Amino acid sequence: MVMTAGGRRGLRPDPHRSPPAGSLATSLQDIKPYCPPMLFPTIPKCAGCEQPILDRFILKVLERSWHGKCLKCIDCQAQLADKCFARNGQVFCKDDFFKRFGTKCAGCEQGIPPTQVVRRAQDNVYHLHCFACILCKRQLNTGDEFYLMEDNKLVCKADYEAAKAREQRGQRSGHAPPSPPSN
Ligand SMILES: [Zn+2]
Ligand SMILES: [Zn+2]
Ligand SMILES: [Zn+2]
Ligand SMILES: [Zn+2]
Numbered sequence: 329m330v331m332t333a334g335g336r337r338g339l340r341p342d343p344h345r346s347p348p349a350g351s352l353a354t355s356l357q358d359i360k361p362y363c364p365p366m367l368f369p370t371i372p373k374c375a376g377c378e379q380p381i382l383d384r385f386i387l388k389v390l391e392r393s394w395h396g397k398c399l400k401c402i403d404c405q406a407q408l409a410d411k412c413f414a415r416n417g418q419v420f421c422k423d424d425f426f427k428r429f430g431t432k433c434a435g436c437e438q439g440i441p442p443t444q445v446v447r448r449a450q451d452n453v454y455h456l457h458c459f460a461c462i463l464c465k466r467q468l469n470t471g472d473e474f475y476l477m478e479d480n481k482l483v484c485k486a487d488y489e490a491a492k493a494r495e496q497r498g499q500r501s502g503h504a505p506p507s508p509p510s511n
Contacts (some may be wrong), residue, residue: 374398390414403427434457434480449476463487 371380375390376398387394391414399408403424413425420428422441430439431446435458440446447468448457460467461474461484468474473485483491 389419390417410477435459435482449474449480452480454474454482463486464493488490 371382372386372393373379374381374393374395375392378431381393383395385396387396387409389399389401396409397407397418399412400406401412401421401424402418403409405421406421408419408421411422413420413422415425415429426441427438428439430441431453432438433440433446433452433455434449434452438455440453440455445456446458447454449459457467459482462477462481463483464487465468466484468482468484475483475485475488479485
């Protein structure tokens with residue numbers, strides 16, 4: 329083995345030196361002053377306000393700890409003490425979570441909470457109140473006939489047929505030669 333100049337022998341423990349008598353007691357005394365700082369990291373810091381949490385209840389969300397008052401919906405600022413929803417490191421109340429991430433209503437383009445009753449038309453999902461004719465605003469019920477427009481809007485059968493009839497009349501009169509005054 330080749331030793332280089334300025335070897336670091338001094339940093340290595342000397343295997344030939346036996347521990348001095350009474351070293352156990354000394355080392356216990358040495359440890360004591362380190363106890364309080366060792367405990368400190370177990371007081372969790374709030375992910376919201378960065379202050380240590382000394383409350384009796386600590387909320388654990390997203391593997392982080394929060395004061396009850398600091399866990400708020402990012403959209404409406406409601407406190408989320410009993411229930412919250414998280415995504416991408418952000419927390420939301422239930423309504424705002426599903427507004428953002430729920431299945432989008434084809435009528436109003438807001439998300440739909442899974443607990444809400446929905447209506448479907450082909451691949452589209454609608455809030456109950458959005459599943460309505462855009463012309464007469466009547467909500468469509470199961471069994472009602474309706475037409476699904478290109479922009480996902482719905483038209484009840486009566487309005488659709490009335491509109492179609494108007495259109496056809498319009499086309500006919502458009503192609504007809506201007507009629508002379510009748511009197
Ligand atoms: Zn806090
Ligand atoms: Zn909210
Ligand atoms: Zn809707
Ligand atoms: Zn209608």
